[in-house]
Amino acid sequence: MSVRIDATDRKILAALQADAAQSLDEIAKNVGSSKTPVWNRIRKMRDAGIIGQQTVLLDAEALGFEACFFVLIRTSEHDAEWQGKFLKALRSRAEVQEAHRLAGDIDYILKVRVQNARAYDTFYQALISEVKVHNVTALLSMEEIKSTVALPL
Amino acid sequence: MSVRIDATDRKILAALQADAAQSLDEIAKNVGSSKTPVWNRIRKMRDAGIIGQQTVLLDAEALGFEACFFVLIRTSEHDAEWQGKFLKALRSRAEVQEAHRLAGDIDYILKVRVQNARAYDTFYQALISEVKVHNVTALLSMEEIKSTVALPL
DNA sequence: CAAATAGCAGAACAATATTCTATGTTGAAG
């Protein structure tokens, strides 16, 4: 099940993260190997789930998504039923790009990307009408200084 | 420069977001068109910068990145020089996956992915020794409930 | 109504991915 990842595998992953559209020949050249072994390694890591979805990063602003909020949530309810409903609500909403359950004082943090402040309010109203939360703080992003999905291999 | 995006373009973008490895024929079938026009639309949107990097999403935990922190930062310095140094520090560190400048009380939020709590502390010490910050709060993620880079088109 | 333009389907061609085979390399057992 679990796959041993060696230095060559890491180089391949780094190359794929940087540009998944590269040809196998290019990757092979960059990692100092050739086509077939690179392809076999990629296949193994895909099968093992280490390599997941292949996707494109879009320009959010150009597509009209001009507002990004980080939402800090405190709740008084900690039973399984409430949590199930809450998770379902988050997963079903496409505006929610990230959701984490936290340790400590604040219970959850969300990253929500929407067209504008009004769209955020619509989302917010819909969420709190669906599940009860104790306290919500929204942090509005003014500027995306850095954004990457790449892991530092 | 700016490109008009119609319904077909949106369908293509949605398809690419969901799986960038699809063949043009598949995408064309799904959006109800054929190869050539789909390819021309994709090329236009790439040239316009709407479609950016093509990448793969990796399993962070399988690769040993088991800790994820959200870091809330307040600063007392707001001059351009300090900000420049701060941005440079963030951009040069691969652990920092996201960085936003915020409106309001808290000045910055970071998303930092590292191997473990010790690695976070190393990062934290290095950061505060490089730039002066007034107040730092770290929120530790216990569970990644949801994570996507897809925009809700 | 004619001419021009833009977008599209389908074929032709080029490039790339995937499979297959043979060769080399490493490690362990005799």
Added chain:
DNA sequence: CTTCAACATAGAATATTGTTCTGCTATTTG
């Protein structure tokens, strides 16, 4: 030290996909 087995690799062969080209259709413009 030699031999065998298991594995990884390079290079060729094949299949699939990307890209360009050509002519057609529809829509717009004068």
